[in-house]
Amino acid sequence: GAGVSQSPSNKVTEKGKDVELRCDPISGHTALYWYRQRLGQGLEFLIYFQGNSAPDKSGLPSDRFSAERTGESVSTLTIQRTQQEDSAVYLCASSFGTGGGYEQYFGPGTRLTVT
Amino acid sequence: TQLLEQSPQFLSIQEGENLTVYCNSSSVFSSLQWYRQEPGEGPVLLVTVVTGGEVKKLKRLTFQFGDARKDSSLHITAAQPGDTGLYLCAGGPLESGNTPLVFGKGTRLSVIA
Numbered sequence: 001g002a003g004v005s006q007s008p009s010n011k012v013t014e015k016g017k018d019v020e021l022r023c024d025p026i027s028g029h030t031a032l033y034w035y036r037q038r039l040g041q042g043l044e045f046l047i048y049f050q051g052n053s054a055p056d057k058s059g060l061p062s063d064r065f066s067a068e069r070t071g072e073s074v075s076t077l078t079i080q081r082t083q084q085e086d087s088a089v090y091l092c093a094s095s096f097g098t099g100g101g102y103e104q105y106f107g108p109g110t111r112l113t114v115t
Numbered sequence: 116t117q118l119l120e121q122s123p124q125f126l127s128i129q130e131g132e133n134l135t136v137y138c139n140s141s142s143v144f145s146s147l148q149w150y151r152q153e154p155g156e157g158p159v160l161l162v163t164v165v166t167g168g169e170v171k172k173l174k175r176l177t178f179q180f181g182d183a184r185k186d187s188s189l190h191i192t193a194a195q196p197g198d199t200g201l202y203l204c205a206g207g208p209l210e211s212g213n214t215p216l217v218f219g220k221g222t223r224l225s226v227i228a
Binding site: 031033043045048091093098103104107109 | 121148150155156157158159160163201203205214215216218219220221223
């Protein structure tokens with residue numbers, strides 16, 4: 001079956017512009033996660049959604065970052081007034097549930113470059 | 116806040132050598148997962164260990180979960196260039212409910228032919 005897909009694969013934007021990154025999780029996965037990965041670094045947790053529960057936004061670095069999810073399907077991560085330090089790969093993952101018993105399936109990421 | 120420390124952060128070795136990477140915490144986890152990420156791709160799950168002291172083997176890779184479920188190790192025998200990548204450990208918190216995995220910052224392995 002289809003895996004997690006993300007679009008666009010690459011995005012170059014000018015400082016100060018808004019960007020939207022899209023994630024299509026695996027069908028049936030109730031949990032969806034967004035991570036940021038700076039060049040040569042590990043994963044930085046941003047936000048996750050679990051079913052109809054309120055999302056855990058504890059990892060969002062500033063109020064310029066927000067995310068929405070439609071039911072248990074598509075999610076959009078929005079970065080407003082982009083800054084150069086926002087340049088990174090943004091990874092989305094989904095799983096059947098949260099916690100240690102569930103494998104996270106990752107998308108290929110969106111590489112964001114802010115010039 | 117539960118944290119996972121991975122070491123070493125970087126490792127560069129020759130083809131055929133053995134290596135071990137570590138994932139340590141002061142917290143107890145319900146399980147421990149290891150992922151590998153290759154350049155330009157998302158991480159892919161290698162293994163999940165759930166029982167203290169558990170050892171799992173995946174071809175040349177051996178994974179161990181500490182007896183107290185606070186640490187884990189990944190040992191690679193006779194490393195190959197195809198093993199090159201970022202190795203991430205992720206712990207499942209003990210709390211029930213909607214608590215996501217905790218990821219370490221990764222060990223970046225380079226195997227030189």
